[in-house]
Amino acid sequence: MEQLMMFISIYYVPLHLAFxxxxxxxxxxxxxxxxxxxTYSY
Known part of the structure; x- marks a missing residue:
C-alpha cells in the first residue's frame, strides 16, 4: 500500500503540474x- 502511494505521488504530481x-x-x-x-479591429 505504501509503495502504491509513493508511486502515485511520484507520477501524479508532475502530471497534475503539467496539466x-x-x-x-x-x-x-x-x-x-x-x-x-x-487592437487589430480598432
Missing amino acids: ELRNLLYYYMCLLLRQNIV
Whole structure:
C-alpha cells in the first residue's frame, strides 16, 4: 500500500503540474489573441 502511494505521488504530481501549466498556457494565449483581435479591429 505504501509503495502504491509513493508511486502515485511520484507520477501524479508532475502530471497534475503539467496539466495546470497547460491550462495556464492556453488561458494566456487566449488572452493574447483576444488582445490582438481588439487592437487589430480598432
